[in-house]
Amino acid sequence: MSEKQNGQNGKNGNGHGYHEQPAASLTFADNRLLPQLYGEHDAHLVRIEKKFHVSAASRGNQLAISGDDPAAVEASRAVMEALYAELERGGEVGTAQVDAAIRMAAHEMEHSDQDALPGMENLAIKTMRKHVRPYSPGQAEYIKLLQDFDLVFALGPAGTGKTYIAVAMAVSMFMNKRVERIILSRPAVEAGEKLGFLPGDLKEKIDPYLRPLYDALFDMIPGEKVAHLLETGAIEVAPLAFMRGRTLGNAFVILDESQNTTATQMKMFLTRLGEHSRMVVTGDLSQIDLPRDVKSGLADATRKLEGIEGIATARFTDADVVRHPLAARIVQAYDEWDRKKKNS
Secondary structure, eight states, rough: OOOOOOBOOOOOTTSSSSBBEEEEEEOOOOOGGGHHHHOGGGGGHHHHHHHHTTTTEETTTHHHHHHOOOHHHHHHHHHHHHHHHHHTTTOOOOOOHHHHHHHHHHHHTTTHHHHOOOOOTTTOOOOOOOOESSSSHHHHHHHHHHHSSEEEEEEEESSHHHHHHHHHHHHHHHTSSSSSSEEEEEOOBBBBBBBGGSSSSHHHHHHHHHHHHHHHHHHOOOOOHHHHHHHSSEEEEEGGGTTTTOOBOOOEEOOOSSGGGGGHHHHHHTTTTTTOOOOEEEEOOTTSSTTTTBBHHHHHHHHHHTTTEEEEEEEEOOGGOOOOOOHHHHHHHHHHHHHHHHHH
16 A cells, blocks of 8 residues: 655655655555545644644655654555545445544654554454544554453543443444443432432433533434333443442443442442453542542542552543533643642
8 A cells, every 4th residue: 555765855835855865655546535634724734733743744645754754654655544444344434534544653653662552453342333543652552451351440531542442342342242241330320419309200311421422322323223222131231329239240330430439339339340241440539529528439449459460451542532622621720720729
């Protein structure tokens, strides 16, 4: 698909010679994919140029990338090859996919002396409706932990894919008959509201708290299939209080928003883990809605269980936020404000 050339000479648009620069030349086999690869008005190429401080010039089915830093040229080439491969697989390439490929390539460039992360395709999680691939180095590490450990804590801000990737892994393991059921749970605590003040019966009171879990499921599994699996109990979505007294065997169990558990609730939940089961506990310690005098069960558990064999912790930062780029800047602004407040 591509051929790399180094030390390419040339002339600029005015016919003047320029200094020899490291360069890469890529040839793409299918011209029909290039409009989506390059983006409208070459927007994707521009994002790559700005990130790695390179120049990209296209002609026909060829793309030349040049710049002063050989590592940046190589990273840019890797981004374009990864995106083109995604299009060849029938996938989409938009701003989110471009930013994801840039993050992965930038990480490899900055950590070239360390073991390379597996590529996005090698870590793809296959579900019934889509393939879920890592969009950041943190997500790639997270997927590896989910593959290798029975209990994983995932800590970090919203938008980092903690819950979404966990649900994808649960669906994948269920499809491959590695578990017999999926159990998704959340504590029913939201910004001081109490269930008794909400309208409707118990199910209607609880469902708003569990809606993000339903949303993830419908992204992974066709709607009619989700309904059937919920009816048969193969998938269960329930508040944390419903877990008491149970042993959850042969299951993939996810506790979402766990920063809003108490230490007692967290211990109860963790000890539900049964034979041939996996458990993922997600949360954001900066978004605790418990009363001020109540300690978060997530903070308590990660401190007490650190270093225990079979348990791993994935820690996300604002660099792993993969929603709208503005979301990452908002997280950064709040974190900076909190740091200033603590130091004042």
